[in-house]
Amino acid sequence: MNIKKGNILIVLAVVLILIACAPILNKIVGAQNMIRSSDQESPPDRALTVFAAASLTDAFKDLGREFEAAHPGVQINFSFAGSQVLRMQLEQGASADLFASADYKNMDLLISEGLIVPNSDQDFTINQMVVILPPDNPGNLKILNELSMTHIKLILADPSVPAGNYARQVLTRMSMDPAFGEDFISAVLANVVSNEIDVRQVVTKVELGEADAGIVYLSDVVAVPGLITIPIPEGFNILTRYPIAVLRASPHPDLAGEFIAYLVSPAGQAIMESWGFTTGE
Amino acid sequence: MSSLPRLVRRTKKVDSPGWVFIVPSLFLLGLIGLPILALLWRSANIRIFPFAFTESAINALKLSLMTSTLCVVVSILTGTPLAYIQAHWSFRGKAFLDVMVDLPIVLPPSVAGIALLMAFGRQGLFGNWLNELGISIPFTTVAVVMAQVFVSAPFLVRSVRIGFASIDPQLDEAAKVEGASSWHVFQHIMLPLASRALITGIILSWTRALGEFGATLLFAGNLEGKTQTMPLAIYVGFEQGLGIALVLSVVLLVVSFVLLVALRRLELKDQH
Numbered sequence: 001m002n003i004k005k006g007n008i009l010i011v012l013a014v015v016l017i018l019i020a021c022a023p024i025l026n027k028i029v030g031a032q033n034m035i036r037s038s039d040q041e042s043p044p045d046r047a048l049t050v051f052a053a054a055s056l057t058d059a060f061k062d063l064g065r066e067f068e069a070a071h072p073g074v075q076i077n078f079s080f081a082g083s084q085v086l087r088m089q090l091e092q093g094a095s096a097d098l099f100a101s102a103d104y105k106n107m108d109l110l111i112s113e114g115l116i117v118p119n120s121d122q123d124f125t126i127n128q129m130v131v132i133l134p135p136d137n138p139g140n141l142k143i144l145n146e147l148s149m150t151h152i153k154l155i156l157a158d159p160s161v162p163a164g165n166y167a168r169q170v171l172t173r174m175s176m177d178p179a180f181g182e183d184f185i186s187a188v189l190a191n192v193v194s195n196e197i198d199v200r201q202v203v204t205k206v207e208l209g210e211a212d213a214g215i216v217y218l219s220d221v222v223a224v225p226g227l228i229t230i231p232i233p234e235g236f237n238i239l240t241r242y243p244i245a246v247l248r249a250s251p252h253p254d255l256a257g258e259f260i261a262y263l264v265s266p267a268g269q270a271i272m273e274s275w276g277f278t279t280g281e
Numbered sequence: 282m283s284s285l286p287r288l289v290r291r292t293k294k295v296d297s298p299g300w301v302f303i304v305p306s307l308f309l310l311g312l313i314g315l316p317i318l319a320l321l322w323r324s325a326n327i328r329i330f331p332f333a334f335t336e337s338a339i340n341a342l343k344l345s346l347m348t349s350t351l352c353v354v355v356s357i358l359t360g361t362p363l364a365y366i367q368a369h370w371s372f373r374g375k376a377f378l379d380v381m382v383d384l385p386i387v388l389p390p391s392v393a394g395i396a397l398l399m400a401f402g403r404q405g406l407f408g409n410w411l412n413e414l415g416i417s418i419p420f421t422t423v424a425v426v427m428a429q430v431f432v433s434a435p436f437l438v439r440s441v442r443i444g445f446a447s448i449d450p451q452l453d454e455a456a457k458v459e460g461a462s463s464w465h466v467f468q469h470i471m472l473p474l475a476s477r478a479l480i481t482g483i484i485l486s487w488t489r490a491l492g493e494f495g496a497t498l499l500f501a502g503n504l505e506g507k508t509q510t511m512p513l514a515i516y517v518g519f520e521q522g523l524g525i526a527l528v529l530s531v532v533l534l535v536v537s538f539v540l541l542v543a544l545r546r547l548e549l550k551d552q553h
Contacts, residue, residue, distance in 0.1 A: 138403070153420070158503065158517055193420035194502025197516060205502075209404040210419045 045073035048255050049095065051086040052078055053102035053242065054198045055127065055163065055217045059275035060100070066271065067262055074255065082161050082198045090115060090247065097250040098259060100242060102127070103162040107243045117253065121245035124263050125277040128237050129163075129170050130218045132206050135226040139212025144230055145180060147213060148187035155194050155202050155211040163199035166238045167215035173236040203227075219276035242277075320534065324527040338529055340506045341514035342536070348422065348510060349490040352429035353437075356486050360438040361479065365467060367438070368445035369453070385435045393431050394499025401427070401500075424501035425508050429490035436489055437482035444478020445471060477548060484544040488537055511536075 052060050057080045064076040079086065079096070087106040090099060091113065099116070101107040110116050133141055139152050147154065157164030168185075175185040196202045199216050206214040207224050217240075221227055244263065246256045262268045269279050297303075367379060385393060401408040401418045408418060418424050448471060456466045472479075494512040501508040503517065511533045518525035 153417075155502070160517060192504065194504050194508065195517075197498065197503060197513075201498075208398060208402060210398065210402050 046252055046255055047075045047077055048097050048252060048259060049077045049079070050098045050100065050259070051090065051094070051096045052080055052098075052100040053083045053086070053162070054080050054200050055102055055219055056080065056100055056242070057200070058223045059219065059272050059277060062275065063263065063268060063271050066267070067259060070262070071255075071258070076259075084160060084162075085198075095249055095251075096247055097252055097256040098244060099247055100124070100244040102242060103165075103240065104243060105162070107245060110245075110247075115248055117246040117248050117250070120257075120260075121243050122260065122264070123241045124244050124260070125242045125269075125272045125279065127217045127219050127240045127242065127277055129166055129215055129232055130221060131230040131232060132203065132214050132216055132221060133212065133228040133230070134206055134209040135228065136209065137212075137228055138209060141213055141230070144174065144232070145184075147191070148180075148184050150187075150191070152191045152213060153193045153211040154188065154191040155196060155205050155214045156192055157199045157202055157216075158195040158197055161196075161198060162240070163202070163215075163217060164195060166240060169238050170215065170232055170236055173238075177236070217276070222274075222276040317534065320527065320530055324531045337505050337509070338514060338518075338525075338532070341509050341511050341529070342532065344422070344425070344506065344509065345491060345511040345533075346536070348425045348429060349487055349493075351426050352433060352490040353483060353487045355426065355430050356434040356437045357479075357483065360434050360482070360486075361441055361472075364438045364441035365445055365471065367442045382435055382438050385432050386439070388432075390432055390493065390495030391499060394428065394496035397424075397428060397431060397496060397500040419500060420502045420504065420508060422501075422507055425497055425510060428496035428500045429493045432493055432496055433486040433489035436485035437479075440478050440482030440485060441475060444475035444482075447478075448474050480544060480548045484541060484548070487544070488541060491533070491537055491540070 050060065050064075057078075060078055060080075064078060068074055068076060079089075081089075083101040083103055083106045086099065087101070087110060090096060090110060099107070099110065107116070107121060111121065131141075131144065131147070133139065139146075139149075141147070141152065146152070156167045159165055159168060168189075171185040171188055174180040175182055193211060194205070196205070199220060202214040202216050203220045203224060205211055206216075207227060218229075221229055244260055246253050246260070250256050263272075273279065363382065367375070367382070388396075398405060398419065400406050401411070401424075403409070403412050403417055403419060411418065418427070452470055452474075453466055456470055461469075492512055493510070494516065497508065497510060498513060498516075503509050503513050505514075509517070511529065515526050515529045515533065518529050
């Protein structure tokens with residue numbers, strides 16, 4: 001009987017330890033797939049955690065370095081993923097200071113759930129869609145109409161990913177034009193060989209030549225110089241505005257505000273433009 | 282479920298293992314058990330269960346079962362002979378071969394996916410030739426099976442190899458003296474004696490293939506009905522809403538559980 005009593009005590013002790021560990025466990029979950037923008041040896045005074053859409057990867061890393069240089073003792077940790085993944089992580093209690101989304105849908109959800117500091121959200125850049133081809137153009141594509149030819153292998157982002165949604169909107173707009181015809185969208189979608197789970201995967205696979213074409217953000221192309229691009233005319237293109245906001249759970253709301261201020265300053269906007277983004281009209 | 286009471290009975294026979302064993306075990310059991318419990322608990326509270334069996338979910342389940350079964354068949358047909366060679370013959374470069382076969386076990390699946398693309402992708406080392414013959418592997422169901430075999434077959438080979446190696450070599454020699462051919466010895470002596478190791482290998486590789494995500498995503502992509510297996514559907518579902526992902530996860534959990542129990546029963550039966 002003594003042993004059994006001991007067993008129960010041990011079980012209780014373990015449960016208590018687990019409960020005590022819960023906040024730490026929460027932190028560990030929130031800290032997943034962090035990318036440090038610099039390797040500082042000394043521990044930083046303040047660390048800013050930024051959850052940003054995958055399409056912002058290169059531009060934000062660049063911005064982060066500049067911001068750290070201007071703010072000694074500050075370290076920025078980025079977590080880049082599809083906006084919908086980041087939104088889900090934040091809903092599940094991941095801890096971050098800022099959220100930069102590739103669309104309004106995910107930002108609005110967080111606002112309605114009360115996870116955003118009221119009125120802290122603002123647009124900071126604009127992106128647009130472009131058709132990309134591998135450097136050696138295996139599908140021999142020259143104009144947009146040829147995307148519907150049966151031998152073409154096309155990769156898009158999944159419809160649940162903002163870039164995948166925009167790509168389909170572009171195709172819908174084209175189909176409404178007699179130059180492409182009503183059947184254009186269904187013919188193009190029949191050529192889709194994969195719906196990638198984030199837009200960067202589309203770029204990489206097209207760059208590798210695994211498919212003949214992909215539809216991605218213009219900003220994705222800057223980092224991959226070899227890609228051939230076919231621009232999408234303004235009438236069909238989707239201009240996507242990126243909102244950024246401070247999270248209510250932010251440990252450093254002031255610093256987060258400073259980051260946004262830097263982002264929308266002429267210096268910050270210049271960096272965004274160098275990565276293929278455009279500023280507001 | 283049938284193996285559960287068995288385990289309980291076994292622990293009753295001996296006295297309590299003592300806290301030195303119990304406490305660390307509880308931590309591990311908590312880490313494995315609590316997430317599974319939470320998954321079941323959360324999905325039980327969701328009213329969308331009937332809606333989760335959409336056409337795409339059923340397509341994904343069918344594809345997962347089909348590809349993982351095919352994967353296991355390929356692994357048995359090619360992995361068993363390989364394991365036999367590894368267990369029974371020594372030759373130059375054998376150590377290298379052993380390491381190469383075990384390598385996928387420790388490789389992250391994403392590395393496996395990139396390696397497969399580099400080899401069999403359209404611009405890949407060998408994919409280049411295949412492409413000229415009009416064969417393109419990426420983004421096909423064949424690519425799904427290849428990714429699964431790459432990551433899961435080594436589990437089978439490893440298990441069967443150990444099974445073969447533990448057989449008394451004198452048996453082999455005695456049979457050879459009696460005039461039995463290599464194939465005969467393999468078929469009538471070695472294979473039956475190693476059958477338990479083979480079943481263990483099948484369990485490990487089948488369940489690993491069923492759960493394959495990273496290599497499939499990179500090498501085969503994600504297209505419903507063609508390359509979107511359950512794990513991919515779960516990931517995409519997670520992006521659309523927690524509910525769908527939860528329910529799909531539970532479905533995969535149940536399928537894996539049933540498979541595991543069925544094969545374990547076979548394993549235990551074989552023990553007697």
